[in-house]
Amino acid sequence: MAVMRTTNASVDRRALQRRVVRVLALGQVLGGLGVGATLALGALLVTEVSGSSAWSGMAATMNTLGAALLAVPLARLAQARGRRISLSTGALTAVAGAAVTIGAAVLGSFPVLLGGLALLGAGSALNLQSRFAATDLAADDTRARDLSLVVWSTTVGAVLGPNLFEPGELIGRALGLPPLTGGFVIALAAQSVGALVYLTALRPDPLLLAAADGEAAGRDRPSPGGGLAVLRSSAPARRAVLTVALSHATMVALMSMTPVHLSGHGASLSVVGLTISLHVAGMYALSPVFGRFADRAGRRPVILAGQAMFVAALVLAWLGAGSPVAVTAALVLLGLGWSASTVAGSALMAEAVPAPDRPKLQGVSDLLMNLAGAAGGALAGPVLALIGFDGLSAALLVLVAAVVLSHRGGAQRDARPDPPALGGGAR
Numbered sequence: 001m002a003v004m005r006t007t008n009a010s011v012d013r014r015a016l017q018r019r020v021v022r023v024l025a026l027g028q029v030l031g032g033l034g035v036g037a038t039l040a041l042g043a044l045l046v047t048e049v050s051g052s053s054a055w056s057g058m059a060a061t062m063n064t065l066g067a068a069l070l071a072v073p074l075a076r077l078a079q080a081r082g083r084r085i086s087l088s089t090g091a092l093t094a095v096a097g098a099a100v101t102i103g104a105a106v107l108g109s110f111p112v113l114l115g116g117l118a119l120l121g122a123g124s125a126l127n128l129q130s131r132f133a134a135t136d137l138a139a140d141d142t143r144a145r146d147l148s149l150v151v152w153s154t155t156v157g158a159v160l161g162p163n164l165f166e167p168g169e170l171i172g173r174a175l176g177l178p179p180l181t182g183g184f185v186i187a188l189a190a191q192s193v194g195a196l197v198y199l200t201a202l203r204p205d206p207l208l209l210a211a212a213d214g215e216a217a218g219r220d221r222p223s224p225g226g227g228l229a230v231l232r233s234s235a236p237a238r239r240a241v242l243t244v245a246l247s248h249a250t251m252v253a254l255m256s257m258t259p260v261h262l263s264g265h266g267a268s269l270s271v272v273g274l275t276i277s278l279h280v281a282g283m284y285a286l287s288p289v290f291g292r293f294a295d296r297a298g299r300r301p302v303i304l305a306g307q308a309m310f311v312a313a314l315v316l317a318w319l320g321a322g323s324p325v326a327v328t329a330a331l332v333l334l335g336l337g338w339s340a341s342t343v344a345g346s347a348l349m350a351e352a353v354p355a356p357d358r359p360k361l362q363g364v365s366d367l368l369m370n371l372a373g374a375a376g377g378a379l380a381g382p383v384l385a386l387i388g389f390d391g392l393s394a395a396l397l398v399l400v401a402a403v404v405l406s407h408r409g410g411a412q413r414d415a416r417p418d419p420p421a422l423g424g425g426a427r
Contacts, residue, residue, distance in 0.1 A: 013139075014139070017137045017138055017139075017142075017146065017206075019201075020133070020134065020202065020206050021134055023198070023201040024130045024133055024134050024150045024153075025149060025150055025152075026194075026201075027091075027126075027130060027197050027198055028130055028150055028151075028154050028156075028157070029156045029157050030157070030191065030194035030197065031091070031094075031123050031126060031127050031130075031154075031157065031191065031194055032153070032154045032155075032156060032160075033156075033157040033160060033164070033186065033187075033190040034094060034098070034123050034157070034161070034186070034188075034191045034194075035123050035124060035127070035161060035187070036157045036161015036164070037164045037168060037183040037190070038098075038120065038161075038183045038184055038186075038187050041165070041168075041180050041184070042117055043059040043060070044180050045059070045101070045105060045180045046058055046059045046110075046113065048105075048179070048180060049104065049105060049109070049110050050110045055110075058114060060377070062117040062118045063117055063118070063120055063121045063124065064124075064370050064373060064374045064377075065121065065370075066117070066119060066121020066122065066124075066125075067121035067122070067123075067124035067128070067366070067370045068370035068371050068374065069121075069367075070090070070121060070122050070125045071128065071129075071363050071364075071370065072227065072363040072364065072366075073363075074086050074089065074122075074125055074126065074129055074363065075129065075359040075360060075362055075363025075366070076359070076360070076363065078129065078359040078363075079207075079359035079360060082207050082208040083133045083136065083198075083205055083206055083208075084198055084199060084202035084203065084205045086129065086359075087126050087129065087130065087133065087198040088196075088198040088199045090122045090123070090125055090126030091122070091123070091126060091191045091195035091198060092191070092192075092195045093119055093122035094119065094120055094121075094123035094191040095188050095191045095192050095195065096119055097116050097118070097119025097122060097123075098116070098184045098185070098187045098191065099116075099188060100112060100119060101113060101117060101120065101181070102177060102181045102184050102185065102188075103116070104116050105177070105178045105180065105181045106177065106178060106181075120187070123187070123191060124370075125366060125370075127154060128366045129366065130150050131147050131150050131151050131346055132147070132346065132349075132358065132359075132362045133150075133206060133207065134147045135147055135346075135347065135350035135351075135358075136206035136207045136209075136210045136358070137206045137209065138350075140295075140351070141295055143347050143350060144290075144294035144299070144343060144344060144347035145288065145291040145292050145294075147291060147346055147347055148287040148288045148289075148290060148291025148294075149287075149288055151284060151339075151342070152284055152285070152287045154284050155280075155284040155285055164186055165183060167182070167186070168182030168183035168184075168185065168186050169182045169183075170182065171185050171186065207358075207359065211355055211356050226360055226364075227360035227364030230360050231361060231364055234352050234353055234361075236349075236352040237349055237361055238406075239348070239406050239407060240299075240346070240348040240349035240352055240365075241345075241349060241361075241364070241368060242402070242403060242406050243303055243341055243345035243348075243406070244341070244342055244346060244349070244365060244368075244369050245365070245371075245372040246372065246399045246400075246402055246403050247306065247307075247310070247338055247341040247342060247345065248338070248342070248369045248372050248373045249372040249376035250310055250314075250334075250337075250338075250396050250400060251283075251334055251337075251376075252373040252374075252377045253376035253377060253379070253383075253392065253396055254314070254317065254330075254334055254380070254392065254393060254396060255276070255331065256380055257380045257381065257384045258275060258279075258331055258389075259272045259275075260381075260384065261321070261327070261389040262324060267324050271328075274328070275324070275328045275331050278328060278331065279331035279334060279335045281332075281335065282331070282332045282334070282335025282336045282339065283335040283336075283338050284335075284339065286336060287339045287343050290306075290339055290340040290343045290344065291347070293305075294343060294344040294347055295347075299344045299345070299347055300344075300407055302340050302343070303340070303341055303344045303345055303348070304404065304407060306336075306337045306339070306341030306342075306344065307337065307400050308337075309333050309334075309337030310333075310337040310338075310341075310396075310400045311397065311400055312337075313330045313331070313332075313333035313334040313337060314334075314393045314394070314396050314397050314400070315393075316329060316330040316333065317330035317334075317389065317390070317393035318390045318393040318394045319390070321388070321389045321390040327389075330393075341403070349362070349365060350362075380392060
């Protein structure tokens with residue numbers, strides 16, 4: 001990894017970390033606006049260009065696939081050039097995706113549209129990497145909190161983005177663009193500003209600075225091999241990655257089938273929208289609370305608390321599948337369980353390996369997380385058709401059990417992290 005050649009002793013680490021978190025939070029808000037503004041439009045645009053609603057699911061599929069495929073290259077770029085270059089490159093890739101998507105709508109080209117939507121997945125990939133960037137210089141007693149604050153900032157974009165449909169259409173008409181493309185103009189602008197923020201404000205680079213500290217101390221040098229080699233070498237890292245991936249799969253599987261289930265039982269679109277909105281609020285709104293709890297009580301207790309919320313959500317959805325109120329409550333619990341498990345699992349992952357190895361591990365984690373989510377969403381449909389929403393809820397308890405069992409007897413020293421070496425280290 002290229003490292004800074006300057007002396008780091010004079011750097012006020014906590015002040016710099018506070019500024020890094022603010023920059024990352026602003027980038028998350030801008031990225032969230034871009035993702036939120038195009039979330040529903042993608043499926044509608046795919047239907048419009050392809051001429052068939054049967055293809056509408058390809059919008060989410062291509063976005064998830066793009067995020068998965070770009071996770072490892074962006075992580076490698078972070079390891080080689082730092083977070084500043086990696087995050088700004090991810091934002092610019094999303095800008096290119098928005099531009100390609102708009103061009104595909106103008107041309108009426110379905111294959112080009114799918115390619116543009118895949119490139120837009122870079123927005124999701126950089127949002128995932130941002131939460132880890134918040135841990136590069138974090139102290140042990142604030143690592144989970146700093147990570148959770150960056151996760152929480154996604155709430156702003158997630159809430160505001162979907163409400164920009166009408167303003168986006170006005171912008172699109174003013175520019176002479178086809179219907180349903182205005183939101184992508186907003187995404188292009190938001191990600192462009194985000195790239196500028198990362199390029200100009202992430203100085204000094206937090207990852208390069210952490211790596212320079214480790215090398216100055218004569219330790220924390222990059223290990224040979226890629227992310228999978230790092231994953232094989234650390235049991236805490238494997239538990240953390242498994243937690244994040246299976247928690248994401250559980251959440252996506254149940255959440256993606258909820259609108260289908262509620263609509264099929266006569267619920268209005270307003271009820272469906274409210275249910276999903278409350279679920280998203282559960283995912284992000286309390287993440288700082290879980291982050292602070294993870295710093296004080298330890299990563300493992302918060303992970304297990306998240307899995308307990310998953311159990312409550314799945315049992316409620318299983319037994320109350322016929323009640324919209326019960327399903328809505330289950331979705332809120334599902335979001336809270338995802339938040340607790342993801343925040344604490346990500347914090348555990350960040351401290352499981354030395355700083356120079358974190359980007360490699362995080363890239364593999366983001367890849368597996370996206371693939372697990374895609375698999376969960378893809379398999380949930382056939383399962384719903386075979387055994388219903390209640391059966392799907394009961395079946396997902398198997399994933400929760402796998403996470404809980406992986407942590408049973410694994411109360412290694414993550415309950416209260418030991419004082420780290422400079423730049424972090426495996427414990």
